[in-house]
Amino acid sequence: MADDRQKNNARLPMRDFAHSLPMALLQARESAMRRFRPMLRRHGLTEQQWRVIRGLAEVDGLEVSELAERCMLLAPSLTRILQFLETKRYVKRTRVETDQRRSIVSLTRDGRRLFEAVAPDSEACYAQIEEAFGKDGLDQLYEQLRRMYVALESTES
Amino acid sequence: MADDRQKNNARLPMRDFAHSLPMALLQARESAMRRFRPMLRRHGLTEQQWRVIRGLAEVDGLEVSELAERCMLLAPSLTRILQFLETKRYVKRTRVETDQRRSIVSLTRDGRRLFEAVAPDSEACYAQIEEAFGKDGLDQLYEQLRRMYVALESTES
DNA sequence: TGAATTCACTTAACATGTTAAGTATACTCC
DNA sequence: GGAGTATACTTAACATGTTAAGTGAATTCA
Numbered sequence: 001m002a003d004d005r006q007k008n009n010a011r012l013p014m015r016d017f018a019h020s021l022p023m024a025l026l027q028a029r030e031s032a033m034r035r036f037r038p039m040l041r042r043h044g045l046t047e048q049q050w051r052v053i054r055g056l057a058e059v060d061g062l063e064v065s066e067l068a069e070r071c072m073l074l075a076p077s078l079t080r081i082l083q084f085l086e087t088k089r090y091v092k093r094t095r096v097e098t099d100q101r102r103s104i105v106s107l108t109r110d111g112r113r114l115f116e117a118v119a120p121d122s123e124a125c126y127a128q129i130e131e132a133f134g135k136d137g138l139d140q141l142y143e144q145l146r147r148m149y150v151a152l153e154s155t156e157s
Numbered sequence: 158m159a160d161d162r163q164k165n166n167a168r169l170p171m172r173d174f175a176h177s178l179p180m181a182l183l184q185a186r187e188s189a190m191r192r193f194r195p196m197l198r199r200h201g202l203t204e205q206q207w208r209v210i211r212g213l214a215e216v217d218g219l220e221v222s223e224l225a226e227r228c229m230l231l232a233p234s235l236t237r238i239l240q241f242l243e244t245k246r247y248v249k250r251t252r253v254e255t256d257q258r259r260s261i262v263s264l265t266r267d268g269r270r271l272f273e274a275v276a277p278d279s280e281a282c283y284a285q286i287e288e289a290f291g292k293d294g295l296d297q298l299y300e301q302l303r304r305m306y307v308a309l310e311s312t313e314s
Numbered sequence: 315t316g317a318a319t320t321c322a323c324t325t326a327a328c329a330t331g332t333t334a335a336g337t338a339t340a341c342t343c344c
Numbered sequence: 345g346g347a348g349t350a351t352a353c354t355t356a357a358c359a360t361g362t363t364a365a366g367t368g369a370a371t372t373c374a
């Protein structure tokens with residue numbers, strides 16, 4: 001099956017690929033996202049567009065920078081996504097009178113309708129994942145990820 | 158601090174954002190990658206270019222599709238990355254005589270030198286992460302991620 | 315054996331990731 | 345109160361993510 005090409009006996013100056021934390025996290029995330037993407041696609045949304053809509057559904061409105069942080073999007077990406085969602089009339093912006101640099105982004109009625117249409121399908125994906133991996137395993141994973149995040153954020157780079 | 162804008166008392170038809178598995182994995186991965194990116198940047202490499210070089214360093218050569226799987230890259234992305242790395246003379250391709258569709262990708266001498274230059278810096282980042290989060294916590298996380306991956310891959314979508 | 319299918323990529327097109335630079339607006343402090 | 349600085353985005357440019365379509369080479373099977 002695997003021939004010599006796939007091995008290499010040389011001692012390497014670093015750990016092997018299977019023990020890469022970013023790779024392990026990417027692989028795990030991909031195995032989860034594979035469940036969501038086809039569903040989102042049926043609704044005509046990308047993963048990131050859905051993150052924005054979902055992030056706004058929990059609130060009345062957010063500043064662009066607050067929304068970016070909540071959705072784990074960089075500002076330039078969010079700028080483009082908001083431009084797209086505005087043309088679709090899913091979100092609207094309201095100028096902040098006391099600070100013309102800022103604007104508050106919120107869902108339109110159409111945007112909220114879209115959220116309500118997608119949410120049950122999204123929950124169904126979560127249910128599948130819980131069934132496959134177990135609620136306990138999932139809760140433990142959340143907790144471990146949170147601990148890691150806290151440990152890394154609270155330490156200077 | 159947080160004003161009304163940031164809350165919304167309406168009952169929503171799905172879990173809140175903090176309990177999104179893809180988001181939790183993304184957040185954790187970002188907190189790790191923030192340690193690596195500046196280092197890679199100093200070496201003039203993107204995260205993905207480094208994945209390819211690292212993936213090739215462990216072997217004598219791989220077919221493009223094998224490399225894509227190992228590096229968690231989609232074929233079109235890998236095509237472009239290989240084109241870039243070829244112009245930099247870090248990787249080379251060898252045609253497979255028995256099947257002209259395939260080619261074997263491998264590191265050049267320059268590519269291996271680059272790997273050997275970056276590897277210690279990469280290991281230093283891992284050491285930082287281990288120090289911040291602890292080796293036990295990290296090993297447990299790896300194991301939990303692997304379990305999740307196995308659970309989701311072995312179940313039909 | 316040759317038409318149909320499958321395979322291993324590659325291209326194309328558009329969305330997002332990433333860094334740097336640009337543009338108003340707000341703030342600071344002399 | 346005005347120069348200097350900081351803030352909150354937005355643009356620009358290039359790399360990658362994602363899906364669909366294209367291309368040539370191998371395989372299948374009637």
